[in-house]
Amino acid sequence: MAKKMHDTPNLDQLEDGPWPSFVTGLKELAKNKDYVVDLLGQLETSYRTKKGYWKGGTVGVFGYGGGIIPRFTELKDEKGQPVYKDCAEFHTLRVMPPAGMHYDTGTLRKFCDIWEKHGSGLIAFHGQSGDIMFQGATTENVQKAFDDINEMGFDLGGAGPAVRTSMSCVGAARCEQSCYDEAKAHRTVLNTFLDDIHRPSLPYKFKFKFSGCPNDCMNSIQRSDMAVIGTWRDNIRTDEELAKKWFAKHSMDQLVNDIVARCPTKTFQLKQIKDVKSGPSISSVAISDTHAIEIENRDCVRCMHCINVMTGALAPGEDKGATVLVGGKRTLKIGDLMGTVVVPFMKLDTDEDMAKLVDLGQRIIDFFAENALEHERTGEMIERIGLVNFLEALEIEVDVNMVSTPRTNPYVRTDGWDEEVAKINAKKLAAA
Amino acid sequence: MNAPVQMRRPKETGVPDNKKYLHPLMAKNYGQWKYHDRPRPGVLRHVAKSGDQIWSIRAGTQRQMDVGTIRKLCDIADKYAEGHVRFTIRSNIEFMVSKASMVDPLIAELERHGFPVGGTGNSISMISHTQGWLHCDIPGTDASGVVKALMDDLIVEFKREEMPNRVHLSTSCCEINCGGQADIAIIIQHTKPPVINHDLVANVCERPTVVARCPVAAIRPAMVNGKPSLEIDESKCMCCGACYPPCPPMQINDPEYSKLAIWVGGKNSNARGKPTFMKMVASGLPNNPPRWPEVNEAVKNILHVYKEDARPWERMADWIERIGWPRFFEKTGLPFTKYLIDDWRGSRASLNASTHIRF
Numbered sequence: 001m002a003k004k005m006h007d008t009p010n011l012d013q014l015e016d017g018p019w020p021s022f023v024t025g026l027k028e029l030a031k032n033k034d035y036v037v038d039l040l041g042q043l044e045t046s047y048r049t050k051k052g053y054w055k056g057g058t059v060g061v062f063g064y065g066g067g068i069i070p071r072f073t074e075l076k077d078e079k080g081q082p083v084y085k086d087c088a089e090f091h092t093l094r095v096m097p098p099a100g101m102h103y104d105t106g107t108l109r110k111f112c113d114i115w116e117k118h119g120s121g122l123i124a125f126h127g128q129s130g131d132i133m134f135q136g137a138t139t140e141n142v143q144k145a146f147d148d149i150n151e152m153g154f155d156l157g158g159a160g161p162a163v164r165t166s167m168s169c170v171g172a173a174r175c176e177q178s179c180y181d182e183a184k185a186h187r188t189v190l191n192t193f194l195d196d197i198h199r200p201s202l203p204y205k206f207k208f209k210f211s212g213c214p215n216d217c218m219n220s221i222q223r224s225d226m227a228v229i230g231t232w233r234d235n236i237r238t239d240e241e242l243a244k245k246w247f248a249k250h251s252m253d254q255l256v257n258d259i260v261a262r263c264p265t266k267t268f269q270l271k272q273i274k275d276v277k278s279g280p281s282i283s284s285v286a287i288s289d290t291h292a293i294e295i296e297n298r299d300c301v302r303c304m305h306c307i308n309v310m311t312g313a314l315a316p317g318e319d320k321g322a323t324v325l326v327g328g329k330r331t332l333k334i335g336d337l338m339g340t341v342v343v344p345f346m347k348l349d350t351d352e353d354m355a356k357l358v359d360l361g362q363r364i365i366d367f368f369a370e371n372a373l374e375h376e377r378t379g380e381m382i383e384r385i386g387l388v389n390f391l392e393a394l395e396i397e398v399d400v401n402m403v404s405t406p407r408t409n410p411y412v413r414t415d416g417w418d419e420e421v422a423k424i425n426a427k428k429l430a431a432a
Numbered sequence: 433m434n435a436p437v438q439m440r441r442p443k444e445t446g447v448p449d450n451k452k453y454l455h456p457l458m459a460k461n462y463g464q465w466k467y468h469d470r471p472r473p474g475v476l477r478h479v480a481k482s483g484d485q486i487w488s489i490r491a492g493t494q495r496q497m498d499v500g501t502i503r504k505l506c507d508i509a510d511k512y513a514e515g516h517v518r519f520t521i522r523s524n525i526e527f528m529v530s531k532a533s534m535v536d537p538l539i540a541e542l543e544r545h546g547f548p549v550g551g552t553g554n555s556i557s558m559i560s561h562t563q564g565w566l567h568c569d570i571p572g573t574d575a576s577g578v579v580k581a582l583m584d585d586l587i588v589e590f591k592r593e594e595m596p597n598r599v600h601l602s603t604s605c606c607e608i609n610c611g612g613q614a615d616i617a618i619i620i621q622h623t624k625p626p627v628i629n630h631d632l633v634a635n636v637c638e639r640p641t642v643v644a645r646c647p648v649a650a651i652r653p654a655m656v657n658g659k660p661s662l663e664i665d666e667s668k669c670m671c672c673g674a675c676y677p678p679c680p681p682m683q684i685n686d687p688e689y690s691k692l693a694i695w696v697g698g699k700n701s702n703a704r705g706k707p708t709f710m711k712m713v714a715s716g717l718p719n720n721p722p723r724w725p726e727v728n729e730a731v732k733n734i735l736h737v738y739k740e741d742a743r744p745w746e747r748m749a750d751w752i753e754r755i756g757w758p759r760f761f762e763k764t765g766l767p768f769t770k771y772l773i774d775d776w777r778g779s780r781a782s783l784n785a786s787t788h789i790r791f
Binding site: 053 | 439440441443444447448452453458459462463465466467469479486488493494496497498500501503506509510517518520521548560562564565566567569570571573577580581583584585587607608610612641645647672690698700703704705707721722723744745776778
């Protein structure tokens with residue numbers, strides 16, 4: 001039995017309503033832990049005063065420089081003593097999840113036992129970088145909790161100016177849209193950078209994210225310094241049985257308004273079967289006895305919309321791989337940046353392919369470590385120096401897929417033009 | 433003299449192999465799935481090339497879970513779902529079952545314990561959110577509470593698939609926006625420059641770092657009351673709060689003047705149009721715990737208008753692109769103020785350089 005609860009009239013109102021309540025969960029924990037009784041006291045104070053009361057500090061585990069988020073209370077009385085002394089320290093352990101966030105119940109139950117013993121009993125699945133967040137432990141217990149979690153085969157994630165914990169989608173484990181082995185890429189890449197995860201020494205954070213198709217369920221283009229997004233080069237695959245089944249359940253209006261009209265490049269056409277073309281870059285499939293879909297794949301940008309709506313009837317091609325985009329991040333400091341294409345397509349089938357992906361990540365991080373200003377993200381660095389300088393340093397050839405349009409201003413010195421053209425021609429000749 | 437304490441060295445194992453955590457049918461059919469459909473909201477049925485089928489039942493959680501709740505979910509997984517679960521990026525939990533006959537009993541059990549089943553297809557899924565007052569060192573508001581209050585109202589749409597397209601929401605307790613881009617995002621927007629405690633700056637803050645963090649170069653070193661400190665050119669300051677994390681004595685959070693803004697039209701998927709950033713459409717909403725009624729009403733209003741007006745498969749951004757921003761503000765009744773015209777770098781790209789005007 002824990003000590004008496006503080007009054008929490010504000011938080012009590014978050015126990016009403018049908019959505020699962022974190023307050024009810026905290027109150028359950030508070031029945032046995034003075035720690036959580038006082039946590040509720042401090043949180044209720046925040047709800048009353050509209051102020052936060054945690055400050056950072058330096059807490060870690062032996063051997064690592066990061067992965068713990070230290071929190072010390074700043075809610076003190078006139079004598080400088082914590083008002084809620086039992087939760088004066090409330091540190092979080094960031095722990096890296098398995099790719100795709102799969103668990104068996106035995107593992108989750110062990111997490112619970114460890115965190116009930118050493119921590120508050122509050123666990124978040126998951127934080128915004130993908131970590132399992134074990135929230136709330138005293139300075140003394142952080143090491144004990146980590147030792148037990150680490151013995152289970154789990155390791156701390158990133159914090160501060162480090163390579164951060166990554167996320168990958170459910171992918172090949174359950175999704176038919178998967179264009180590469182996301183889990184393998186995630187694990188192979190991240191486990192190459194364990195030193196940069198555990199010992200923060202980069203100019204600022206660096207995030208990898210892995211999505212298996214252009215639906216980008218991991219939001220990698222907006223939230224990662226290096227986004228690996230699955231795609232394919234050959235034709236969209238078709239299945240006549242499933243296409244006819246889809247059409248039987250829907251209507252011509254839906255096919256026209258929801259798919260034909262929504263194709264971003266208008267390459268998805270509805271035709272009478274007798275008019276359907278054939279050719280090496282055309283996908284076609286009958287949807288009824290009279291009508292068929294025809295897709296000219298050379299005009300298709302692999303947006304996924306038709307495949308999403310007619311799953312099974314249409315599917316990504318078989319020559320699969322990924323597009324790599326670099327430099328995504330949110331506002332601070334120079335404004336939002338999307339990741340932009342640095343590698344239009346790379347295969348990720350073999351161990352050698354994976355090694356190339358790791359090598360690309362390694363070279364980008366090395367360049368970032370050498371050239372970024374303090375607290376500057378990769379995208380901001382590229383904005384400052386220009387994409388071409390970045391590409392040349394990484395020995396990546398320019399590709400027209402890297403731009404939306406060629407430049408719209410003449411502010412460029414082009415006296416190397418002839419040389420560049422000669423190089424391109426020589427390469428073409430060598431390839432022929 | 434005591435012997436030095438032997439510290440345990442960490443086992444630097446990194447990301448664990450997920451193979452042993454996969455549901456057996458997922459391990460067996462890895463990379464060999466053919467298609468999926470949704471028998472009902474909250475349930476996905478995936479069919480493998482082998483003919484195997486797996487049903488995934490998705491349920492909402494509070495994300496910040498006590499061990500009792502997690503054990504309850506484990507009990508349900510052991511009883512109905514062969515002891516395996518996974519989590520989605522939006523903190524929903526998924527139970528996988530290999531028999532269709534297990535779907536309904538599992539749903540009944542989840543609902544009985546208060547876990548709503550849904551979040552699939554064209555529904556409003558769980559809100560992607562942050563730590564807030566519970567754990568963050570720089571929060572302007574709470575996260576879990578805002579989410580709980582809003583999801584209580586949106587749970588009906590979580591359990592249905594009746595929106596034009598999927599709806600992703602996020603909340604963030606400062607302008608760093610850890611909640612991320614979304615169809616609708618709720619983000620703290622400070623409206624006053626930081627209040628500086630000059631007694632503490634010299635001891636707590638690395639002043640050149642703080643000066644360098646300011647996006648508009650509004651901070652400069654100064655001597656105040658004989659102590660080295662920092663001062664702000666308040667005519668330049670746009671109240672972003674970037675100086676506060678490296679220098680806590682520059683308090684940006686204010687119970688009254690830290691407001692909430694609403695942003696719409698963020699989309700990370702490449703489906704149809706290219707990915708888009710969200711745009712600010714409202715600000716000045718009060719930070720009003722414990723249930724933030726003004727923010728809830730504003731978000732629900734936008735969702736209601738979107739649901740009524742958008743065509744099938746139009747995400748928030750697609751819908752607004754079709755009807756245009758003037759009609760968006762007209763239909764939602766939101767005021768278009770001068771603060772919504774961008775003046776940051778690259779802002780001319782957001783101006784209307786055409787005579788394309790809908791009358």
